[in-house]
Amino acid sequence: MIMTWLGRALILKVGEFLATFFLWISTVLSMIKQLLKLKFRARETLLQMYLLGVQSVLIMVVAMGFVGLMLIIELAFHMNLVLKHDSLVPAFSALLMVRELGPVITCLLLTSRIGAGIAAEIGSMKISEQLDALKMLSIDPIDYLVVPRWIGSVFAAVTLTVISLAIAIWGGAFLAAQKLGTSPGEYFNTVFFFVKFPDLAHCIVKSAVFGSLIPIVAAYQGFNCGSDSAAVGEAATQAVVRTSLYIIIADFLLTYLFYAI
Amino acid sequence: MGLSQNENEVLRVQELSFTFPNASGPTIDRLSLSLNSSDIFFLIGPSGAGKTTLLKLLGGIYSYKAGEIYIQGAPLGRLSQSNKKLVLKRVAMTFQRSGLFDSLTVLENLLFPLRELTLLTAKERLQLAEQILRQVNLTGAESKYPFEISGGMQKRLGIARALVLQPELILYDDPTAGLDPITSHHIVDLILTAQNKKKTGTLIATSDLDLAFSVSKKTSAKIGFLCQGKLIQVGTEKEIFESRNPIIHQFTRGLLQGPLTPSELS
Amino acid sequence: MININKLCKSFDNRKILENISFSVVKGECVFILGKSGVGKSVLLKNIVGLVLPDSGTITVGEIKVDAQRPEELSLIRQRCGLVFQFPALLDSVTVFENICFGLRARGLLTSQVEIAARVKEKLKLVGLSEVVLDQMPTELSFGTQKRVSIARTLAVEPEYLLFDEPTTGMDPIATAGLNQLIKNLTVKLGVTSIVVSHDIKSALAVGTRIILLEDGGIVFDGKPGEFKSSSITLAQEFQMGFGYHA
Numbered sequence: 001m002i003m004t005w006l007g008r009a010l011i012l013k014v015g016e017f018l019a020t021f022f023l024w025i026s027t028v029l030s031m032i033k034q035l036l037k038l039k040f041r042a043r044e045t046l047l048q049m050y051l052l053g054v055q056s057v058l059i060m061v062v063a064m065g066f067v068g069l070m071l072i073i074e075l076a077f078h079m080n081l082v083l084k085h086d087s088l089v090p091a092f093s094a095l096l097m098v099r100e101l102g103p104v105i106t107c108l109l110l111t112s113r114i115g116a117g118i119a120a121e122i123g124s125m126k127i128s129e130q131l132d133a134l135k136m137l138s139i140d141p142i143d144y145l146v147v148p149r150w151i152g153s154v155f156a157a158v159t160l161t162v163i164s165l166a167i168a169i170w171g172g173a174f175l176a177a178q179k180l181g182t183s184p185g186e187y188f189n190t191v192f193f194f195v196k197f198p199d200l201a202h203c204i205v206k207s208a209v210f211g212s213l214i215p216i217v218a219a220y221q222g223f224n225c226g227s228d229s230a231a232v233g234e235a236a237t238q239a240v241v242r243t244s245l246y247i248i249i250a251d252f253l254l255t256y257l258f259y260a261i
Numbered sequence: 262m263g264l265s266q267n268e269n270e271v272l273r274v275q276e277l278s279f280t281f282p283n284a285s286g287p288t289i290d291r292l293s294l295s296l297n298s299s300d301i302f303f304l305i306g307p308s309g310a311g312k313t314t315l316l317k318l319l320g321g322i323y324s325y326k327a328g329e330i331y332i333q334g335a336p337l338g339r340l341s342q343s344n345k346k347l348v349l350k351r352v353a354m355t356f357q358r359s360g361l362f363d364s365l366t367v368l369e370n371l372l373f374p375l376r377e378l379t380l381l382t383a384k385e386r387l388q389l390a391e392q393i394l395r396q397v398n399l400t401g402a403e404s405k406y407p408f409e410i411s412g413g414m415q416k417r418l419g420i421a422r423a424l425v426l427q428p429e430l431i432l433y434d435d436p437t438a439g440l441d442p443i444t445s446h447h448i449v450d451l452i453l454t455a456q457n458k459k460k461t462g463t464l465i466a467t468s469d470l471d472l473a474f475s476v477s478k479k480t481s482a483k484i485g486f487l488c489q490g491k492l493i494q495v496g497t498e499k500e501i502f503e504s505r506n507p508i509i510h511q512f513t514r515g516l517l518q519g520p521l522t523p524s525e526l527s
Numbered sequence: 528m529i530n531i532n533k534l535c536k537s538f539d540n541r542k543i544l545e546n547i548s549f550s551v552v553k554g555e556c557v558f559i560l561g562k563s564g565v566g567k568s569v570l571l572k573n574i575v576g577l578v579l580p581d582s583g584t585i586t587v588g589e590i591k592v593d594a595q596r597p598e599e600l601s602l603i604r605q606r607c608g609l610v611f612q613f614p615a616l617l618d619s620v621t622v623f624e625n626i627c628f629g630l631r632a633r634g635l636l637t638s639q640v641e642i643a644a645r646v647k648e649k650l651k652l653v654g655l656s657e658v659v660l661d662q663m664p665t666e667l668s669f670g671t672q673k674r675v676s677i678a679r680t681l682a683v684e685p686e687y688l689l690f691d692e693p694t695t696g697m698d699p700i701a702t703a704g705l706n707q708l709i710k711n712l713t714v715k716l717g718v719t720s721i722v723v724s725h726d727i728k729s730a731l732a733v734g735t736r737i738i739l740l741e742d743g744g745i746v747f748d749g750k751p752g753e754f755k756s757s758s759i760t761l762a763q764e765f766q767m768g769f770g771y772h773a
Contacts, residue, residue, distance in 0.1 A: 133360035133422075135322045136353070137374050138346040228618050228665060308669065308698050411564055439695050441563045441725035443764050468698050515699035517707060523668060526654050526704070 028216060041148055048152030052114045053159060060160045061167050063109055067101060068093070068168025072175045090176055090187045091194035094169050098195055098203045099259075102165045104251050107157055107210035111243045114156070115218045118149055119239035122222025123232040131223070141223070149215040157211025158204055165203070202258045209254065210247045217243045270334070271430050271462035272296040272319070277328035279318055279490075288314045290490035291328065298429060299460035301453075301482035303473040305501075307512060307521055311490040312466035313357060316432045319464070320354040321345065333429060350378055353423035354432040359415050361407040367418055368394070368403040371425050378426060390425065397421045397451055413444040417451065424455055430462040431455070437469055445469070449476065470513060474498040486512075528552050529574065529607075529687060529721075534583035536569055543569055545743040547583070551721060553686075556713040558730035559723045560765065561740035567723040568612075570740075571689050574721075575609050576600045587687070605633065608680035612692040614672035616664040622675050623660040626650065629683045649678040652716075653708060670701035677708070688712065690722040694729055702726070706733045727765045731755065739765075 071093040079086045122145060125131050134141050169191065176182040182190075218239040225235040272295065279289040288311045296302050304312050317323045319330060321337060330337040335348045362370050371390040375381060381389065394400050397417040402410055407418065416436060423431050436452065437445035449472060456463045467473055477484050477498035485495040486509050494504055502513055511519030534547040543566040551557055559567050572578040574585055576592050585592040587603045616625050626646045636642050647657060653674040664672055673693065680688065690709070694702040710733050712718045724730060730737055730751065737754045739747035741761050747754060754762055 127358075128363070129356040129358045129360035130362055132317065132322050133354075133356060133362070136320045136349075136360075137377065137426075138321070138349050139377055230619075307700070413563060439563075441561075441765075442727060442767075443562055446767075468696075470699060512699060515703040517700070517703055519700075521700055523671060524656075524658075526656065526671075 028220065032216075037143075041144065044144065044148035045151050048148040049155050050152075052110075052149070052152040053156030056110060056113055056156060056160060057163065059113065060106055060109060060164045064102070064106060064164030064168045065171045067105060068097065068171040069175050071096060071101070071168070072172045072179065076180060086180055087182075088190065089180060090172060090182060091190040093172055094191040094195050095199065097165055097168050098199050100251070100255070102168070103157075103161050103203055103206040103210060104247065106161045106164050107207060107214070107247055108244055110153075110157060110160065110211070111214050111247065112240050114153065115214050115239045115243050116236035118215055118218035119221040119225075120232050120236040122219055123225030123235040126223065126225050127227055127232070142219075146215060146219045149219070150212060153215045154208050154211040157207040157214070161203065161207040198258075202254070206251065206254050209250055213246050213250065214243050217246065267297070269297040269299075270295055271298040271300075271332070272464070273331040273334075274319070275329045275331070277315075277318065277325060277330060279314065279323065279325050279327070281314075286490075288490050289318065289325075292487075292490065292492050294485060294492060294495065296430070296462045296464060298462045299456070301456060301463045301465070301476070301480055303477060303482060303484040304464065304466040304487055305468070305470060305473050305484060305512075306487035308468065310487045312487055313434055314490075315487070316354060316434050316464070316466055319430075320352055320432055321349040322354075350426065351429040352432065353426055353428040353430070355416070355419040355423050355434055355436055357434045357438060359407065359419060361415060361418055361422070363407050366404050366406055367399060367410065370407070370418060370422055374422065374426055393421045393425050396424070396455070398447075413440055413448070416440065416448055420448070420451055420455070427459065428461060430464070433463070433465040433467075435467055436465065437467065437472060445472065453480075474502065528588065529719075530584075530586045531570075531574070532584045532586075534570070534573060534585065535581045536566070536573065536578070537581055538569075542743050544573075544580075547740075547743075547745060549738060549745065549748060551687075551719060553719050554713070554717055554735075556709065556720045556733060556735045557722065557738060558734035558736070559721065559738045559740060560725060560727065560730055563725065565740045566743065567740060568691050571609060571691055571721065571723050574689060575604050575607050577609075601633075605683055606685050607687040607689055608683065608685035609689045610673075610677050610680050610691065610693065612695060614664070614669070614676040616672055616676055616679070618664045621661055621663060622667075625664065625675060626679045626682050629679060633683060635683060645682055646678075649681045652681060652712070653678045654704070670697055670704065673697070673701075673705065674708070681712075686719060688718050688720040690720065690724070692724055693722060694724065694726045702729065705729075709733050725765075 072089060075089045075093050075096075076086045079089055079092070122131075125145075131141050134144060173184050173187045176187050177184060221235040221239040221242075225231050274292055274294050277289055277292045278287050280287045292315065294302070304315065306312060314323065318325055325338055329339075332348050332352060335344075337345060337348065340348060362373065365373060368390060371393060372386055375386040375389065379386070391400070394403065397420055399414060399417055399421065402414065407415055410418070420436070433452065436448055440448065452463065452465070453476070455461065465473075473484050476482055481497060483495055484498055484501045485492050486501060486504075487493075488508055494501060494506060494509060496504075501509060504510060504513075508520050510516075511521050529551040531550070532548050534544055535542070536544040547570065559570065561567050569578055573580050574587065574592065587607055590599050590603055592603060593599065617628065623646055626649060627642050630636050630642055630645065636645060646660070650657060650660065655671065655674050655678070659667065659671065659675070664675070667675065693705055693709070697705065706729050709720060709722065713720055713733075713735070722730075722734070731754070734751055737747065737749065737751055738745055739754070739759070739762055747757060747759055747762055749757075755766065757763070
């Protein structure tokens with residue numbers, strides 16, 4: 001009895017998911033088409049760059065600092081287990097940060113910081129008829145709301161990833177000196193021996209892609225917001241959950257594309 | 262461009278039908294009406310009859326596939342995006358739930374449309390905005406945000422935003438909803454003064470029968486009764502009030518029993 | 528009897544209510560009128576302790592409204608039911624659940640049979656058929672939702688009913704229906720009601736007493752007939768409306 005109920009619920013969910021997924025793809029493609037027209041609004045874009053990027057610096061720096069420290073400890077443990085020495089720990093930790101953890105963790109943190117806010121803001125604007133007012137003034141809501149947030153979000157993602165990588169690697173240098181007895185000179189030499197320009201380029205591309213996902217998914221949730229009391233919160237939650245999932249999937253795809261082909 | 266019945270016609274709706282994606286039936290059902298510039302038209306009817314939907318179709322917010330809307334002779338459904346934008350510049354609308362931009366101040370709410378849609382200089386924009394604020398009696402509130410001003414003031418700001426682009430056709434969605442009788446009176450005075458000054462076509466959707474009937478009596482404005490998406494009668498206030506149609510009769514008299522009584526009432 | 532004595536309330540240094548004093552006896556249907564923002568809703572919320580006065584006292588029966596005594600406040604809220612302007616129904620549960628919510632929360636009735644009987648009785652009182660019991664609030668029209676919220680307030684059988692702008696946003700038919708309902712409750716059930724509104728027509732049709740607020744004070748307190756012939760400017764302006772006569 002319970003199994004039938006569960007089975008049925010599962011099939012319904014999958015069907016619903018597929019239908020929503022295709023609808024989502026078509027909406028996102030039309031949104032991207034609008035974005036590419038790139039009518040630039042200086043005032044709104046600069047505001048978003050400040051709100052999304054500049055105001056997130058502190059949390060990113062602190063979080064990534066700790067990630068960098070944690071990595072040194074973990075990698076030292078693993079390398080000692082296998083190789084019985086840990087001279088390559090700085091290089092590997094830096095590589096892992098640049099290739100994976102830097103863009104992914106920074107953008108996951110950024111998602112929870114700004115994704116919910118964007119979805120909630122656009123959702124409330126829908127409910128109070130502000131989106132209709134924009135359309136009445138012949139202003140495309142995507143032009144006015146999404147494009148500035150897209151530029152701001154990509155700006156935030158890329159700069160914050162770079163800054164937090166720097167902090168993490170510096171933090172690592174400090175801890176390596178304490179725990180492993182590696183001198184700063186040794187540390188940075190090893191790092192730059194292994195971390196090459198293509199890795200940095202891939203890191204920036206990844207953070208730009210993840211940074212683009214955040215406002216697009218959040219805006220989609222906002223535009224399709226319902227009108228009951230739970231709707232805005234629901235839109236915000238869904239924005240964060242879905243974006244986080246898509247970032248992880250995109251990370252896999254991009255890693256495969258860059259390094260496995 | 263297009264066929265006008267006469268030069269003064271600012272709005273013509275022909276057999277317009279519209280259905281929402283998940284709805285069981287059409288929200289607007291083969292509706293036709295026409296409005297000359299300097300005319301006032303009241304749209305009355307039970308809640309949920311389609312008044313707001315009709316206004317949003319006329320304002321270009323919803324797109325339609327059946328029938329046609331002509332704004333000063335231009336058919337809205339057959340225009341290109343850029344032409345549609347030009348034509349809709351002549352139409353303005355106020356919203357039931359204010360629709361004011363809550364992240365902008367009172368003054369910025371007026372400057373924003375001017376910046377987006379006109380080629381005026383910053384000085385000219387400021388002058389025009391302040392002039393309109395004087396007209397609606399909101400001077401002194403320029404740097405306040407919409408949530409800081411009273412409901413009546415919010416409605417006046419909505420009207421100001423509609424007037425600032427000097428449109429040929431203004432659509433008002435329940436402009437006096439929720440206001441006390443005295444404030445309502447002031448709002449209506451504003452609407453009528455604006456209409457008189459610029460001879461704009463004015464379409465007012467309202468649930469306040471007193472308002473519709475008394476203004477119609479004074480200005481011989483037409484009243485249209487909308488029910489379930491159909492315009493079942495259009496006439497003067499005398500014709501509507503004395504209508505033999507049972508739906509209109511029940512509604513205008515505020516009777517409890519009749520065709521409009523919901524099924525869940527015992 | 529509800530007694531309000533020298534009630535004063537300010538918000539942000541603005542005096543909303545100044546030395547308001549009046550009493551409401553059993554069986555009355557008092558309409559409190561005034562312009563938007565004059566403090567009518569604040570007055571209602573003071574009576575049930577949702578807003579606290581700066582000075583002055585309010586007594587419901589023998590109990591004084593005092594935020595320091597939650598059990599007494601709870602008792603007052605059971606005797607005074609407040610019906611909000613927006614139905615405020617819980618949209619995740621059925622109509623039935625909404626109506627018996629207060630009953631269950633206060634533990635007034637425990638047997639399922641008794642609860643169901645009370646819900647159906649109150650539903651009938653507000654003029655709704657049992658068809659709506661299994662529906663969700665979002666499926667109902669605004670007017671019907673309003674009636675359900677009244678049924679919810681009636682379910683705990685309060686002595687006093689407080690209405691905050693009941694007819695705002697309703698079309699003429701729904702307004703007539705609601706007025707009839709308030710009249711029935713007052714006349715047939717002897718429920719005492721205080722209605723805050725700016726709908727003068729409803730006040731004249733249904734009320735037994737009209738109080739007019741202006742600038743923080745009471746400028747009129749008397750019968751509807753007296754209100755009609757009052758020489759107070761605000762009273763006249765309120766009645767003038769748009770001056771339509773068929």
